[in-house]
Amino acid sequence: MKRHLVALLLAACAPLHAAEPSTPQPVRLAIDATQAKGPLTPIWAWFGYDEPNYTTAPNGKKLLSDIAALSPVPVHVRTHNLMTSGDGSYALKWGSTNMYSEDKDGKPVYDWTIIDGIFDTYIERGMKPLAQIGFMPEALSQRPQPYRHHWKPGPPYPALFTGWATPPNDYAKWSELVYQWVKHSVARYGQKEVESWYWEVWNEPDLSTWSRRTRSASTSRCTTTRPTR
Numbered sequence: 516m517k518r519h520l521v522a523l524l525l526a527a528c529a530p531l532h533a534a535e536p537s538t539p540q541p542v543r544l545a546i547d548a549t550q551a552k553g554p555l556t557p558i559w560a561w562f563g564y565d566e567p568n569y570t571t572a573p574n575g576k577k578l579l580s581d582i583a584a585l586s587p588v589p590v591h592v593r594t595h596n597l598m599t600s601g602d603g604s605y606a607l608k609w610g611s612t613n614m615y616s617e618d619k620d621g622k623p624v625y626d627w628t629i630i631d632g633i634f635d636t637y638i639e640r641g642m643k644p645l646a647q648i649g650f651m652p653e654a655l656s657q658r659p660q661p662y663r664h665h666w667k668p669g670p671p672y673p674a675l676f677t678g679w680a681t682p683p684n685d686y687a688k689w690s691e692l693v694y695q696w697v698k699h700s701v702a703r704y705g706q707k708e709v710e711s712w713y714w715e716v717w718n719e720p721d722l723s724t725w726s727r728r729t730r731s732a733s734t735s736r737c738t739t740t741r742p743t744r
């Protein structure tokens with residue numbers, strides 16, 4: 516019995532030992548550009564940038580108009596900092612919409628003014644937002660201070676990862692913020708339009724853009740649930 520088993524194993528493994536590296540053979544590729552085989556779907560009509568507030572600046576609108584005019588299909592646009600706290604001022608590798616803050620009692624305050632101006636700019640040009648769910652509003656940051664960075668070429672790149680780059684300190688409020696944003700978008704642009712967008716949950720969370728204060732602080736709040744609507 517054992518002899519038969521050994522023989523079977525040797526037979527099965529023999530090709531692995533016997534195989535010799537094959538000599539690479541030249542491959543001839545012929546292309547006839549006059550023959551149409553099917554539609555070529557544009558996959559390059561995607562653009563992105565860090566600074567969302569330049570979207571509504573005069574030159575920002577002009578550039579987006581030019582990009583939209585170049586494409587035969589709707590252009591998708593992704594920008595960072597759509598949920599970041601601030602006054603909407605321009606800065607390198609920074610932006611803000613101030614869509615979320617809290618009153619003196621800790622109750623959420625939603626303000627869609629800046630984000631509406633950004634998305635209106637896309638929609639007016641037939642573009643599609645890739646709505647990025649990020650970054651962390653100051654009132655929900657686990658490490659709110661310092662919150663804003665002031666990046667310029669030269670300093671170490673990790674200096675960017677200030678209070679905006681943390682998980683939420685309250686997952687129930689974070690979940691409700693995302694829900695209210697989507698609900699507002701549907702009310703403003705229509706369900707059919709919003710369903711044609713892509714939505715991205717954060718950006719590169721494996722890097723320092725999702726910096727945990729402590730493991731226990733972030734994981735303990737993950738169990739918070741909210742009602743299904």
